[in-house]
Amino acid sequence: MFKQTLAVTAINLKSIPQRPGMSAATVLSIALVVGVLLGFLAMANGFRATVQGTGADDIAVVMRAGSQAELNSNLMREDERLIAEAPGIARDADGEPIVSAELYVVTDGMRSASQTPANLPLRGVGPRAPELRDGFTITQGRMFEPGAAELLVGENVLAEYEGFALGEPIRLGSNTWTVVGVFSTGGTVFDSELWTDAPVVQSLYQRGNSFQSVRLRLASPEAIEETRAYLDAEPRLNVDVQSERAFFASQAGGTVTLIEYVGWPLAILMAIGALAGAWNTMYSSVDARVREIATLRALGFSGFSAFLGTMVESLLLALLGGIIGAVVTWLLFDGLTASTLGSSFTQIVFAFAVTPGAMIAGVILALIVGLLGGLIPAMRAARVPLLSVHGG
Amino acid sequence: MNDATLVRKNLFRKKARAILLIISIFIAFLIHGALFAFNAGMSGGFGAVAADRLVTMNRASFTVPMPYAYWGRIQALDGVEAITPLNWVGGYYQEPMNQIQTFAADPESYFIVYPELTVPADQFADALSRRDCAIIGRSVANVQGWEVGQRIPLSSNIWQRDDGTSVWEIDICAIFDAALDNVPTNYALIQYDYFNESLAFGRDSIAWFSLLTGDPDRNDAVAAEIDALFANSPNETRTQTEAAFGESFMAMFGNIALILTLVVGAAFATILMIVGTTMVMAINERIKEVAVMKTLGFPAPRIFRMVLSESILLSLVGGLLGLLAATGLVTLVGAAIADYLPGVHMPLSVALTSLALMLGLGLITGLIPAVTAMRVKIVDALGKS
Amino acid sequence: MTANALYELSNLSKRYTRGREEITIFSDLDMAIPHGDFIAIMGPSGSGKTTLLNLLGGIDAPSSGEVRFEGARIDNLSQAKLSKWRAANAGFIFQFYNLMPTLTAAQNVELPLLLTKLSGKERRKRIATALEIVGIADRAGHRPRQLSGGQQQRVAIARAIVADPKVLLADEPTGDLDRASADETLKTLQLLNSEMGKTIVMVTHDPAAAKYAKRELHLDKGRFVEKEALA
Ligand SMILES: Nc1ncnc2c1ncn2[C@@H]1O[C@H](COP(=O)(O)OP(=O)(O)OP(=O)(O)O)[C@@H](O)[C@H]1O
């Protein structure tokens, strides 16, 4: 039984070169289907990784109650002081709470690739802001000086926008800034931002004493409950507190779902198209070998071995297509940066992430195409009438 | 019987094969038609209805406000026929998820600048006479089930009133409609003064102005004049046509056109390979028949045309079915989402592109087989029995 | 050379080059085929019978020499002109019938009429007549797959005569048939020759088949040996 199948499979596989065009077309069309699927998944995964990767459980974001985005929030200097008194906040060696009051305005930059203007977030931060971003490092230059019109720019900004070279003056709106450093947080959304001292933003953008958010480091992820209870009970405050992870998850969710909801149906539709191609190829494969199969059957080979032989051929072509699609997509797209609209109408730069999970999903889709595409032709192979021995 | 009969019979010689090819072509054209129709609907949502309408906003971003005083200064310019200010309200009803796109507006000038919107005269007069009146779009009325005369607490997720709350009580005094299907009416207008005077912070700010120049040829000059007026001030402006603004807004989502082109390109590359190789194989199976036809006296150009017609017919059958399905899908979905994204339909330009692609696909996939068939040497082909 | 001959072949040669060596199939062949002739060409395999038939049918060109049909040369015509010539003057019958598998018997017979300007009514009449002559009218709606070899060959003959050509060129028309079917086919050809005046050139290996012709020509080592047929 096993030997039979092996023999028939070998005959099948050896006949592939007789149909080089069709077999290649099947492999490539399946590769393209997998490529499209992985492209979308890479986009969704990359976006999710960027936005959600930004969120830590032991960092909390406090904003005015009801404001879903930083841009909609408004907090005063007094609010910051009240918030910093809450329990559950981590403190440094000197017993100072680790908090940063921040405000965020939107400015415009010029994208170097497309030469189109795009919104860039300019974030005024407190001196402790770096402690509130895990993995923060200054990769070039230095920190901005408090009170000076100096910019620390995120890595992605440097890569995607024009005019942010270190040491260069740059005009944003009616103000001129100097880029003094470049920072990285390891690919989170902050890498798409410009940072400076909060009071500088307040004065240049006429924001008085107002902030939008207060970020704080929690003593532990669970401590947030304690903090929340305190803030809710404080009558002078009208604020919401949420963990940074929850905050970003709510910001990213819609976009990720949208990309996935577009990507999967498209990939499935295209897979049906490729299925037609695979089916066709396998039909031709069976057609070309009707006589051969009948001869084997006459010699005593079972119909089932003819069935398996055809299935194996189909699955192998599909597997090849799936692997080519996955590998090529990985080579082309993994790490490719793109940007889209984040919260508050600013741009988030993210990197496509072709994850192993997505690659496996792609190969499985390819195998399903191979399985369904081979099934009916294989059944036909199993039922080749013995009389076909005589005719061509 | 004529040549068309022969073409048809040859195409459907192997039914399963022909149907499979038609399915794969069908899918590629369905993807193409549907994606590009939706894309057109999304970009068209900003409806560049009036060619002479400009928008002025803060150069930094449309999320950064401009001072109220800009209104009068722009209005004073010669080239500006009519102007209306707008501000974001960030409205929602009861639940933050139940968003109602709301603008603080000056209704009187708003409906001059947007003549494609209509409000019943009596409702409009009523709305102007009372400060807490709102004029809502037909789509908002449809989605929320609101009617004229209802009183609604509208919340804002951006602003706060000086009494600490974020809720404005409004009367629905009028409902506006659009003269054209693709003009959105999925937003509400509340009166600027009523809204502004109660704000706890950010009073007297304006998110953007819409204005008419009266003549598209004057657009550039007027835009330059406005932006020059505020150059080197803390709030520089950017003035552009409504269409240009719509484009740059869409561009912020990323290069959607590029993604669509890649996806559709992949779909077409797939069918090009599948159909192309199958057609080559199909003609190779029939070389002998072609030789017989030639022996009977069918001239080579006629055989060339017949084979080419076969691939074009195949491509047209699959393609037209795909375009039809795409049109059906877009029409159905378009009707279902009309209150959120109006004007989604199959644009003529997409349908024509689709037709051109069908012919192109037919020609490309048919060319090699047709040349092969035309070049068949009778003696060689008949020799192989 | 008879003045009223249908075909006149003069100095006809056919050579092939296979790699470096040149093989001559035949050279300096002279022959005339009068109107109304029925020739059986015989000879060993590889002697050039099919080649000769191809030259007569204008689907192959000689290496040198001339093929005249009704006094006009056809060996130097362009492909386009040859197509027209074939459609108007020659009917072909093959050993393996070569019917279009997707078409019915009637449609197969109709094929050559697509090259004419005949009206639909006239076409239907001609198809019916042709099928009648070969005695297969009752199978008009059948596809080749549904017909026996002999029946298929009759459809092929109907196709060859439907456009009313002057000459029928048949390459081993009975090579694939049993005795009885072969005899039927040959009788039909004989009838076409005697009653309808069709000139027929038939290649065959079968001496019994050759008996149906008016005369036999033996092609061997590039030369003809003529033998008057017995009545
Ligand atoms: N294209 C070609 N190239 C080289 N040699 C050829 C070619 N076509 C035919 N020949 C040779 O020409 C010779 C005559 O071939 P032809 O087919 O005319 O023989 P035939 O008499 O019809 O034989 P049979 O009785 O087997 O049909 C053969 O030796 C054949 O090998």
Ligand SMILES: [Mg+2]
């Ligand atoms: Mg021969």
